Amino acid sequence: SYKARDASERGVPGCAVPVPSTLLLLLTYLTYLVLGTCVFWLLESPAAHDSSKRFQRDKWALLRNFTCLDGPALDSLIRVRGAYKNGDIVLGNTTSMGRWEFVGSFFFSVSTITTIGYGNLSPRTMAARLFCIFFALVGIPLNLMVLNRLGHCLQQGVHRCAHRLGGAWKDPAKARWLAGSSALLSGLLLFLLLPPLLFNHMEGWTYVEGFYFSFITLSTVGFGDYVIGMNPSRNYPLWYQNTVSLWILFGMAWLALIIKLILSILEAPRESYSCYPQSSKGNFKPRSWRQALDEEAGPHSPQPSCSPEGQHPEPSTQVSCCGKDS
Numbered sequence: 001s002y003k004a005r006d007a008s009e010r011g012v013p014g015c016a017v018p019v020p021s022t023l024l025l026l027l028t029y030l031t032y033l034v035l036g037t038c039v040f041w042l043l044e045s046p047a048a049h050d051s052s053k054r055f056q057r058d059k060w061a062l063l064r065n066f067t068c069l070d071g072p073a074l075d076s077l078i079r080v081r082g083a084y085k086n087g088d089i090v091l092g093n094t095t096s097m098g099r100w101e102f103v104g105s106f107f108f109s110v111s112t113i114t115t116i117g118y119g120n121l122s123p124r125t126m127a128a129r130l131f132c133i134f135f136a137l138v139g140i141p142l143n144l145m146v147l148n149r150l151g152h153c154l155q156q157g158v159h160r161c162a163h164r165l166g167g168a169w170k171d172p173a174k175a176r177w178l179a180g181s182s183a184l185l186s187g188l189l190l191f192l193l194l195p196p197l198l199f200n201h202m203e204g205w206t207y208v209e210g211f212y213f214s215f216i217t218l219s220t221v222g223f224g225d226y227v228i229g230m231n232p233s234r235n236y237p238l239w240y241q242n243t244v245s246l247w248i249l250f251g252m253a254w255l256a257l258i259i260k261l262i263l264s265i266l267e268a269p270r271e272s273y274s275c276y277p278q279s280s281k282g283n284f285k286p287r288s289w290r291q292a293l294d295e296e297a298g299p300h301s302p303q304p305s306c307s308p309e310g311q312h313p314e315p316s317t318q319v320s321c322c323g324k325d326s
Helices: 003-009 019-064 073-086 101-115 126-169 172-193 195-203 207-218 238-266 291-295
Strands: 089-091 094-096 273-275 306-308
Touching: 019 101, 019 126, 101 238, 126 172, 126 238, 172 195, 172 207, 172 238, 195 207, 207 238, 291 306
Parallel strands: none
Antiparallel strands: 089 094, 273 306
16 A cells, blocks of 8 residues: 555565575575586586586597588587587587586576576586476576565565655655656666676677677576677686676666556556545535645645545545555
């Protein structure tokens, strides 16, 4: 209700999210991710190294017979292409196996429980596949809990800013508008407009490609046509994929908050309401529901009565608020 929301904005005990429980939830979330990372790393790394050795043998066998591709040589080419698609990238005499190292396994764990699922990497061993089922079964609800808590914290922060600005300016409506606009613009800058610059520097993508990847990732669509850390000709620092993983977590929470705001606007009732505070003489002065809500926080404001426009309550009836809770 509006009163409950106003109480939460004022920081009434029991309405705000406890900080220790939020930190504990985040710690549990990160611990679960690290646990899954270690298991995937241990299960998939040996198989990946074996595949790499086979890939090396097929590659050099193909190069020795490159001048005349007969049937067996064509089969070797097909195996080399399949290994390349599975993530075994060979340049010169070296093989890049970073996908199933610790950093690559961590990024795979994040993309799994966030349901992004780029499709560029998948478990090959049966043990890893079975563990992936259990990992996603527990991790997806845990991820939803974390996103819900982070989104609620962001919402509470916006409400507190609006309440403080409204108290300082004596204009709650303007304060709410300014706080909401600031949250929207800062989120756009931090999660959608600035990351493409990083991707342009690290991946060589254009700004539009980086922006496209940012939205497709945060919306959990995850087509897989653009994935970070896939260019074999580039050296990626250790902090890169870890930073992108944290960006995904907080960016999804922010985008979920924006989608929730859009849904609340689209699902709002179209019927217009007016509120009529009752005076001592029994007269009713029409007001909008927003004005009545702003004045409800005052210590001596009369209680409003809400009804659809064009219909006025009887003076003899007891006044109550009939507006819809949001």
